[in-house]
Amino acid sequence: MTEPNRLTPHGVPDHQPAAGGIAARARAAVTPQYLSGLNPEQREAVETLDGPVLVLAGAGTGKTRVLTCRIAHILSQGRARPGEILSVTFTNKAAREMKLRLGQMLGHAVEGMPWLGTFHSIAGRILRTHAELVQLKSNFTVLDVDDQIRLLKQLLQADNIDDKRWPARMLAGLIDGWKNRGLMPSQVPAGEAAVFGNGRGGKLYALYQERLKILNAADFGDLLLENIRLFREHPDVLRNYQNRFKFILVDEYQDTNVAQYLWLRLLAQAPSSSTSPRLRGEVELRSNSGEGDSPRVEPVERAPHPDPLPVREKIVAPASPPKNICCVGDDDQSIYGWRGAEVDNILRFDHDFPGAKVIRLERNYRSTGHILAAASHLIAHNEGRLGKTLRTEDVDGEKVTVTGAWDSEEEARAIGEEIEELQRAGHKLNDVAILVRASFQMREFEDRFVTLGLPYRVIGGPRFYERAEIRDALAYLRVINSPADDLAFERIVNVPKRGLGDATVQMLHDHARKRRIPLSEAARAVVETDELKPKARGALRDLIASFDRWRAQSEVTLHTELAEIVLDESGYTEMWQKDRSADAAGRLENLKELVRSMEEFENLQGFLEHISLVMDREGGAEDDAVSLMTLHSAKGLEFDNVFLPGWEEGLFPSQRTLDEQGRAGLEEERRLAHVGLTRARRRAKLYFATNRRIHGTWSTTIPSRFLDELPAHNVEITESKGGSGWGGSGGYGPSRFDNVEAFGSSYTTPGWQRAQANRARGQGGRGGGFDERQSPFSSGRGDTGGFSRTKRAPMTIEGELVAKSTGTTSEFSLDDRVFHQKFGYGRVVKIDGNKLTIAFEKAGEKKVVDSFVERV
DNA sequence: CGTCCATTAGTTTTT
DNA sequence: CTAATGGACG
Numbered sequence: 001m002t003e004p005n006r007l008t009p010h011g012v013p014d015h016q017p018a019a020g021g022i023a024a025r026a027r028a029a030v031t032p033q034y035l036s037g038l039n040p041e042q043r044e045a046v047e048t049l050d051g052p053v054l055v056l057a058g059a060g061t062g063k064t065r066v067l068t069c070r071i072a073h074i075l076s077q078g079r080a081r082p083g084e085i086l087s088v089t090f091t092n093k094a095a096r097e098m099k100l101r102l103g104q105m106l107g108h109a110v111e112g113m114p115w116l117g118t119f120h121s122i123a124g125r126i127l128r129t130h131a132e133l134v135q136l137k138s139n140f141t142v143l144d145v146d147d148q149i150r151l152l153k154q155l156l157q158a159d160n161i162d163d164k165r166w167p168a169r170m171l172a173g174l175i176d177g178w179k180n181r182g183l184m185p186s187q188v189p190a191g192e193a194a195v196f197g198n199g200r201g202g203k204l205y206a207l208y209q210e211r212l213k214i215l216n217a218a219d220f221g222d223l224l225l226e227n228i229r230l231f232r233e234h235p236d237v238l239r240n241y242q243n244r245f246k247f248i249l250v251d252e253y254q255d256t257n258v259a260q261y262l263w264l265r266l267l268a269q270a271p272s273s274s275t276s277p278r279l280r281g282e283v284e285l286r287s288n289s290g291e292g293d294s295p296r297v298e299p300v301e302r303a304p305h306p307d308p309l310p311v312r313e314k315i316v317a318p319a320s321p322p323k324n325i326c327c328v329g330d331d332d333q334s335i336y337g338w339r340g341a342e343v344d345n346i347l348r349f350d351h352d353f354p355g356a357k358v359i360r361l362e363r364n365y366r367s368t369g370h371i372l373a374a375a376s377h378l379i380a381h382n383e384g385r386l387g388k389t390l391r392t393e394d395v396d397g398e399k400v401t402v403t404g405a406w407d408s409e410e411e412a413r414a415i416g417e418e419i420e421e422l423q424r425a426g427h428k429l430n431d432v433a434i435l436v437r438a439s440f441q442m443r444e445f446e447d448r449f450v451t452l453g454l455p456y457r458v459i460g461g462p463r464f465y466e467r468a469e470i471r472d473a474l475a476y477l478r479v480i481n482s483p484a485d486d487l488a489f490e491r492i493v494n495v496p497k498r499g500l501g502d503a504t505v506q507m508l509h510d511h512a513r514k515r516r517i518p519l520s521e522a523a524r525a526v527v528e529t530d531e532l533k534p535k536a537r538g539a540l541r542d543l544i545a546s547f548d549r550w551r552a553q554s555e556v557t558l559h560t561e562l563a564e565i566v567l568d569e570s571g572y573t574e575m576w577q578k579d580r581s582a583d584a585a586g587r588l589e590n591l592k593e594l595v596r597s598m599e600e601f602e603n604l605q606g607f608l609e610h611i612s613l614v615m616d617r618e619g620g621a622e623d624d625a626v627s628l629m630t631l632h633s634a635k636g637l638e639f640d641n642v643f644l645p646g647w648e649e650g651l652f653p654s655q656r657t658l659d660e661q662g663r664a665g666l667e668e669e670r671r672l673a674h675v676g677l678t679r680a681r682r683r684a685k686l687y688f689a690t691n692r693r694i695h696g697t698w699s700t701t702i703p704s705r706f707l708d709e710l711p712a713h714n715v716e717i718t719e720s721k722g723g724s725g726w727g728g729s730g731g732y733g734p735s736r737f738d739n740v741e742a743f744g745s746s747y748t749t750p751g752w753q754r755a756q757a758n759r760a761r762g763q764g765g766r767g768g769g770f771d772e773r774q775s776p777f778s779s780g781r782g783d784t785g786g787f788s789r790t791k792r793a794p795m796t797i798e799g800e801l802v803a804k805s806t807g808t809t810s811e812f813s814l815d816d817r818v819f820h821q822k823f824g825y826g827r828v829v830k831i832d833g834n835k836l837t838i839a840f841e842k843a844g845e846k847k848v849v850d851s852f853v854e855r856v
Numbered sequence: 857c858g859t860c861c862a863t864t865a866g867t868t869t870t871t
Numbered sequence: 872c873t874a875a876t877g878g879a880c881g
Contacts, residue, residue, distance in 0.1 A: 091870065092870090119870095145871095164877090220870080220871045224871095255870095338867085339868085439867080439868080440867085443873095460869080463869095463870085463871095494857095497858080501857045502857085612871080630869085632868050654867060657868085694866090695866065697872085859881080860879090860881095861878090862878080862879095863875105863876085863877080865873105865874095866872105
């Protein structure tokens with residue numbers, strides 16, 4: 001119906017012929033062609049080159065187009081050369097897409113943008129050029145998560161910390177969190193450092209950093225953090241970059257964490273003459289907290305909303321002309337808060353960059369009216385937002401559908417059938433996506449699709465370079481390239497099996513530590529002694545000889561050939577060829593792919609430097625298949641038909657997020673729902689199941705509150721097409737539980753009984769309706785403020801009761817032994833109306849509402 | 857040193 | 872219920 005309008009909203013030349021470079025075009029017309037296709041707001045965002053600009057770009061409003069056009073504009077106006085534009089994205093995919101689009105727009109006039117890339121790749125690149133200044137060598141290794149954990153395990157062992165009680169994984173998470181917040185070991189608040197390993201968390205962080213330096217390695221967080229340190233300790237280096245970058249562009253600004261923010265801030269400061277007070281401020285800040293364990297002077301109080309750098313306001317004097325920085329983002333699509341992203345960064349942009357111009361892009365070119373209205377109405381329930389109103393000129397289209405299913409199996413069956421129906425109606429499977437909250441939901445769909453013979457592909461999952469076989473292969477190459485890479489050496493010393501087990505490795509470690517030499521060197525020495533059993537000694541000798549041989553060959557052989565030789569001679573390929581398991585063939589295929597991908601790089605060194613940062617596999621999208629992915633990985637994508645299963649309390653919004661992040665968590669979940677809905681161009685279909693198996697046991701669920709928050713006018717309740725259903729009733733709506741009731745007396749499962757009990761206890765006969773303002777189902781419910789609803793199962797946020805059930809006093813008494821679905825068994829220690837404080841045997845003390853526990 | 861069984865935990869994910 | 876990890880045994 002509206003195809004033409006949707007595809008090229010304003011005749012925007014998405015695939016402009018590459019002919020006649022920008023210069024020609026600029027000369028030819030008053031309005032260059034790349035500008036003529038933009039709407040007024042987009043155009044303003046592109047043409048406002050001076051000073052700070054914040055572009056609030058809602059879903060589907062042409063964000064990437066604005067960014068690329070802006071770059072084209074800067075170049076064609078002669079305001080900067082390609083090498084003077086810093087343009088950062090979060091993912092390689094986004095960076096690649098921008099490069100591609102720029103190429104299309106500019107033809108071959110520009111030989112790439114050297115400073116267009118991800119935060120990490122650009123920071124890493126800067127770091128490599130000045131590695132010595134931060135105690136690294138320019139060929140430092142970027143550790144993957146696996147190496148990181150192994151290194152931490154070693155530290156824990158050396159410190160005699162029970163890694164059962166204090167898992168290395170947890171410490172890795174903490175350190176990552178600190179790095180995300182831009183905190184060096186000395187800056188970690190004492191209280192936080194103490195939570196790990198009986199107060200040794202901070203010390204371990206410091207030890208870990210020390211070890212990294214010895215190993216000539218950096219983890220992902222370091223790429224930014226060490227870069228920040230570099231800039232702070234060496235103002236001359238910083239000034240060099242400040243001068244170089246005339247324009248800074250940032251994509252997905254809502255996802256920046258504190259470290260990225262600080263990094264940007266440093267670069268965005270106006271380049272200053274040598275003795276700028278601002279710069280001195282920066283330096284002093286550093287020298288205060290200095291290296292080693294000098295007393296920490298700078299203030300780091302960071303509650304409740306952490307100010308990344310309290311001294312900041314003094315550092316950046318608003319007086320100086322602000323840098324030309326343009327950040328593009330959408331606060332409503334911030335879904336990575338749990339990973340350290342600070343929505344705050346976008347919310348306070350004009351505070352940080354005084355005089356910033358804020359431009360809103362609100363014209364949506366993607367979705368139909370109903371979908372957009374549903375998404376907008378839903379997200380309007382969030383409090384902490386800058387506020388945008390998306391609008392479309394598209395037709396209303398089909399209403400968003402909500403379908404209830406008996407259980408997750410039926411949900412999968414129903415969606416499967418709908419997809420087949422779409423297929424029969426001539427839709428491409430490539431235009432269909434299923435977006436789930438959590439990956440465990442995918443299984444059911446995969447099972448179903450396999451039965452149906454419906455082609456599908458899973459997006460996301462383990463990344464290419466995270467696969468064991470890829471990391472093993474890389475480890476071999478790393479050892480060849482850098483013999484001191486202990487982590488790599490340790491990884492492959494016994495892969496494939498050579499009879500060099502823990503005992504041998506342990507002894508190598510001892511030796512290496514005593515002599516302060518790398519493992520491979522220790523191995524060389526130990527082989528000369530009789531400390532090892534002849535068998536192990538022989539195996540180790542062979543291995544060392546192999547590495548010597550390969551290293552010699554690497555001087556004269558093409559790196560791709562070398563890789564083949566190594567994989568072959570080490571017996572690694574053979575190991576997988578012998579493997580009879582199902583995925584062995586795929587692994588061999590991946591190894592081939594790895595070798596193929598090496599061709600893009602000059603040499604081994606260059607390949608290794610980039611592999612961990614830019615390697616991601618682009619799965620063959622050639623075949624027509626349904627896409628199956630999490631909501632998170634769907635960001636930035638769009639499909640004609642989007643299925644959104646699992647809209648149930650506890651799953652979506654995720655109870656865990658609510659528990660851990662409270663109100664902010666709920667808002668983030670809601671943004672996730674908003675992202676999900678706005679992925680759809682033509683059809684958005686929501687589902688909830690009444691019963692779902694979680695950790696193997698069935699439990700009854702309640703429709704998501706987000707369903708209630710949809711505007712009734714744009715939503716249609718449909719019947720499950722899955723068959724067995726609930727006796728063909730109207731599905732979701734005021735009557736649906738009644739229907740179930742007639743049906744359900746034959747059910748005797750605990751889950752069913754619990755559902756009955758809950759209903760009887762004044763949760764009402766309705767699990768929900770739509771927003772009452774417009775809801776045809778509403779029956780005088782309370783407010784819609786999100787938290788104090790009455791017909792909703794009580795939910796707790798941060799242990800606080802956010803939804804009251806009835807006002808009656810509790811039927812529980814002190815010391816009662818109770819059972820809670822989530823927390824298990826416990827004892828009542830305090831009663832406050834219907835709020836109980838219970839000491840759970842496993843989960844500790846929690847405040848819960850009485851209707852969620854039963855006496856046992 | 858390697859294999860097999862038991863125990864345990866169990867969102868979201870980029871770089 | 873499953874996948875992954877760790878400990879005990881051969």
